[in-house]
Amino acid sequence: xxxxxxxxxxxxxxxxxxxxxxxxxxxxxxxxxxxxxxxxxxxxxxxxxxxxxxxxxxxxxxxxxxxxxxxxxxxxxxxxxxxxxxxxxxxxxxxxxxxxxxxxxxxxxxxxxxxxxxxxxxxxxxxxxxxxxxxxxxxxxxxxxxxxxxxxxxxxxxxxxxxxxxxxxxxxxxxxxxxxxxxxxxxxxxxxxxxxxxxxxxxxxxxxx
Amino acid sequence: xxxxxxxxxxxxxxxxxxxxxxxxxxxxxxxxxxxxxxxxxxxxxxxxxxxxxxxxxxxxxxxxxxxxxxxxxxxxxxxxxxxxxxxxxxxxxxxxxxxxxxxxxxxxxxxxxxxxxxxxxxxxxxxxxxxxxxxxxxxxxxxxxxxxxxxxxxxxxxxxxxxxxxxxxxxxxxxxxxxxxxxxxxxxxxxxxxxxxxxxxxxxxxxxxxxxxxxxxxxxxxxxxxxxxxxxxxxxxxxxxxxxxxxxxxxxxxxxxxxxxxxxxxxxxxxxxxxxxxxxxxxxxxxxxxxxxxxxxxxxxxxxxxxxxxxxxxxxxxxxxxxxxxx
Numbered sequence: 058x059x060x061x062x063x064x065x066x067x068x069x070x071x072x073x074x075x076x077x078x079x080x081x082x083x084x085x086x087x088x089x090x091x092x093x094x095x096x097x098x099x100x101x102x103x104x105x106x107x108x109x110x111x112x113x114x115x116x117x118x119x120x121x122x123x124x125x126x127x128x129x130x131x132x133x134x135x136x137x138x139x140x141x142x143x144x145x146x147x148x149x150x151x152x153x154x155x156x157x158x159x160x161x162x163x164x165x166x167x168x169x170x171x172x173x174x175x176x177x178x179x180x181x182x183x184x185x186x187x188x189x190x191x192x193x194x195x196x197x198x199x200x201x202x203x204x205x206x207x208x209x210x211x212x213x214x215x216x217x218x219x220x221x222x223x224x225x226x227x228x229x230x231x232x233x234x235x236x237x238x239x240x241x242x243x244x245x246x247x248x249x250x251x252x253x254x255x256x257x258x259x260x261x262x263x264x265x266x
Numbered sequence: 267x268x269x270x271x272x273x274x275x276x277x278x279x280x281x282x283x284x285x286x287x288x289x290x291x292x293x294x295x296x297x298x299x300x301x302x303x304x305x306x307x308x309x310x311x312x313x314x315x316x317x318x319x320x321x322x323x324x325x326x327x328x329x330x331x332x333x334x335x336x337x338x339x340x341x342x343x344x345x346x347x348x349x350x351x352x353x354x355x356x357x358x359x360x361x362x363x364x365x366x367x368x369x370x371x372x373x374x375x376x377x378x379x380x381x382x383x384x385x386x387x388x389x390x391x392x393x394x395x396x397x398x399x400x401x402x403x404x405x406x407x408x409x410x411x412x413x414x415x416x417x418x419x420x421x422x423x424x425x426x427x428x429x430x431x432x433x434x435x436x437x438x439x440x441x442x443x444x445x446x447x448x449x450x451x452x453x454x455x456x457x458x459x460x461x462x463x464x465x466x467x468x469x470x471x472x473x474x475x476x477x478x479x480x481x482x483x484x485x486x487x488x489x490x491x492x493x494x495x496x497x498x499x500x501x502x503x504x505x506x507x508x509x510x511x512x513x514x515x516x517x518x519x520x521x522x523x524x525x526x527x528x529x530x531x532x533x534x535x536x537x538x539x540x541x542x543x544x545x546x547x548x549x550x551x552x553x554x555x556x557x558x559x560x561x562x563x564x565x566x567x568x569x570x571x572x573x574x575x576x577x578x579x580x581x582x583x584x585x586x587x588x589x590x591x592x593x
Contacts, residue, residue, distance in 0.1 A: 112566075121358070205320070206320060240370075
């Protein structure tokens with residue numbers, strides 16, 4: 058399969074015109090500080106520069122990218138900087154929703170598998186505990202009574218709640234679905250945002266402003 | 267770097283730190299901003315206490331607690347945007363994605379594992395221990411005293427567990443991953459190896475199924491104090507607050523690149539526990555992390571304790587070099 062059809066998921070590409078009368082050497086010199094970071098290695102061969110990053114700090118302005126190639130080429134209206142950057146973070150964020158959908162399915166499957174055994178356990182143990190608790194009084198400190206705190210629930214009511222809680226405790230896939238949604242949104246935001254941010258960063262560096 | 271003498275220790279020889287409250291910058295801006303960022307923390311604490319004290323039984327539930335937790339974190343994310351402590355700690359897209367990945371593990375996989383391995387066992391044990399009849403004297407105490415005692419006992423345990431993690435290599439391995447973060451943000455508390463997160467979740471998750479009001483109050487108090495450990499917001503915390511409670515300042519020092527500074531401020535909520543045991547250092551740090559600020563990838567964070575543990579075991583049981591025969 059030709060990866061070019063799908064590699065936009067984790068690759069960010071673009072071109073930027075150089076400043077008037079700026080040479081390739083000058084352009085790379087201006088971009089150089091961006092690559093003088095911990096864990097970054099770079100190599101210049103002619104009009105191209107390749108770089109790779111290993112465990113960049115959060116403060117590295119290009120930390121979202123793991124490597125890439127920058128070339129200075131002759132465009133229609135003059136020299137341009139062409140960049141092609143790879144981001145594992147973007148790929149990870151793209152795949153994360155699928156992972157959470159899988160978690161949701163696992164949660165549902167476990168819930169189905171566990172149901173019979175949970176009911177069996179309830180009949181034996183829970184009933185015994187319920188009987189034990191029937192005559193218990195829950196004390197409330199006079200200070201709390203005076204200050205008007207709600208009276209504590211009687212254990213009898215607790216039993217009811219417990220049954221409800223037992224039902225609620227059944228594994229729910231909701232959280233996994235919510236996070237699948239969150240990571241989908243984050244991917245869309247990141248794909249657009251990081252594209253713009255890197256363009257702005259390169260432009261600022263090239264123009265020296 | 268010369269470092270600064272704090273008690274018997276010299277702090278800041280390996281990484282830049284600021285020691286002493288008088289040297290820590292204050293909130294910049296007009297009187298309204300100053301007021302908000304001075305009184306925000308105590309106001310939220312007291313508001314949460316009042317809520318959990320007076321909320322009707324139908325509202326005082328674990329699901330309400332989770333709702334408030336999420337809403338409060340969203341609000342704090344907003345504050346990070348408005349009034350960051352350090353620009354170098356600004357939340358980036360990549361940091362947010364990474365942090366949320368760990369938060370999501372807590373809500374999905376770890377919760378599931380806790381439910382099946384941790385909580386049920388814990389609940390059984392604790393329910394047995396906390397049998398109404400045995401603990402009538404405790405339940406008869408004023409609610410706030412119960413809540414404080416629960417949160418204090420829990421934090422006291424966390425203090426020693428955390429201190430143990432920094433002093434015993436097998437415990438350090440799962441915890442070390444959390445120390446590779448290079449900035450503090452509101453969700454950074456969730457970043458760490460699942461083994462450590464599971465161990466912490468075991469303690470908290472176990473209580474969540476049969477919560478009397480005192481436990482909800484205790485959780486709210488610990489949460490409303492401990493949440494500021496990992497946050498990129500500059501506060502003028504009142505003097506009494508920072509004397510009693512853990513703050514971003516304390517915890518940033520704990521995460522600094524200076525080894526000696528990391529061996530301080532272990533408590534989760536009550537920094538006075540550190541003061542009692544002589545491990546409290548008042549100050550802050552901007553440059554965080556291990557190995558000069560190498561930010562670990564998620565993949566390495568997942569495997570590091572096991573690979574390093576394997577290396578340790580191999581080194582320990584390696585065949586010693588052939589002995590030199592006696593002459």
